[in-house]
Amino acid sequence: MANNIRSAKSASDWTNSDLDSYHITLNEKHALTFFGIQTLLQPSVHQEILNNTDVDDMQQDIHAMWLAHLENAMIINGSERAVDIFIIMHFMLMGYSCRKRVADVGMNLPLFICGERRNAEANVCIVDKTHNRGRQEVGDVEPGKAQAQLVAEAAENGLPHLEEVVIPGIVMVGTLPIFFKVPITRTLASHIRHGTYPLDETRVDTVIHPLIEGMKPLDNRRVIFQCYEAFKAIIGI
Numbered sequence: 001m002a003n004n005i006r007s008a009k010s011a012s013d014w015t016n017s018d019l020d021s022y023h024i025t026l027n028e029k030h031a032l033t034f035f036g037i038q039t040l041l042q043p044s045v046h047q048e049i050l051n052n053t054d055v056d057d058m059q060q061d062i063h064a065m066w067l068a069h070l071e072n073a074m075i076i077n078g079s080e081r082a083v084d085i086f087i088i089m090h091f092m093l094m095g096y097s098c099r100k101r102v103a104d105v106g107m108n109l110p111l112f113i114c115g116e117r118r119n120a121e122a123n124v125c126i127v128d129k130t131h132n133r134g135r136q137e138v139g140d141v142e143p144g145k146a147q148a149q150l151v152a153e154a155a156e157n158g159l160p161h162l163e164e165v166v167i168p169g170i171v172m173v174g175t176l177p178i179f180f181k182v183p184i185t186r187t188l189a190s191h192i193r194h195g196t197y198p199l200d201e202t203r204v205d206t207v208i209h210p211l212i213e214g215m216k217p218l219d220n221r222r223v224i225f226q227c228y229e230a231f232k233a234i235i236g237i
Contacts, residue, residue, distance in 0.1 A: 022192055027203045034179065034207035035230035043225035045093060050222050066093055073175050074214055083172050084123050091126065094228050096237065101128040114195030123172075126235070168234045175214035177224060179231055181205040 019025070032038065043050065049063050055071075058064035066089050073086040084105060091097045107125045169180040182204050191198040209227070211220040 021197070022188065022202070023198050023200065024188075024202045024204060027205050029205055029207055031207045031209065031227060031230075034181070034205055035227070035234065037230055040223070040226035041229040043222070043229045044095065045225060049093070050218065050225065053216065053218060062093070065089065070175055070215055074216055080123060083174065086175065087124050087172060090228075091124070094225075094232075096126055096228075096232070096235070101126050101237070103127075114193075166234075168231065170231075175216070176209070176211055177227065179207050179227065181234060 031040065046060065046063060048058055048060070049066065052058055052063075052067070055064045055067050058067060069082075069086040069089050073083045075082070088097070088103045088105070091103050097103045104125050104127050105123070107122045107127070164183060164185045167182045167184055169182055171178040171180065183202060185202070187200065188198055188202050207227070209220075209223060211217075211223065213220060215221045215224050
């Protein structure tokens, strides 16, 4: 809102009220529309990942380790650290991280807001040789607050030579991913830096699946893997 009070704060302190203060709204879309495809893609992982719910049924050690970390991340009141460790292994399994891309943990990103320098910390961020591609993971926190944090992190994670860039991001609620496309313009970044209200609305696209049990159930797991597969094109890998 134009009359909201704006103050210099780190990304971890952002809430939905801060989104309102900078005329930022969340636009929930159907998965196919969000990913720009007609059907969800088949995941490029071994079938035993998609067909087994017991660690002892996995033939390959890497798959057993993935499932063990998945179960650890799903423990009630589990820590963000458990989710971060799981998502690092999940990125490796999905091909998000490889020889040219690594998963960095706790990356500090500068955030200039209301004339002051603060910080934005990405729980997990994929980094390659030429770009910092943000898939910020925020686990086991209130989803609304995590979404605001993601937007704040994206605000300074780009625009070195561009007027506008779309930062892809993921908020983790346990093992359930919420996918985002955050459009950041020089105009929006300038308003955040100076603590002023932009007249133009920024619409952040998101897709949320009603799969509250996360990736443990096999039906959920296949759909979530399909979404991760489709998200690769948005990230550019």
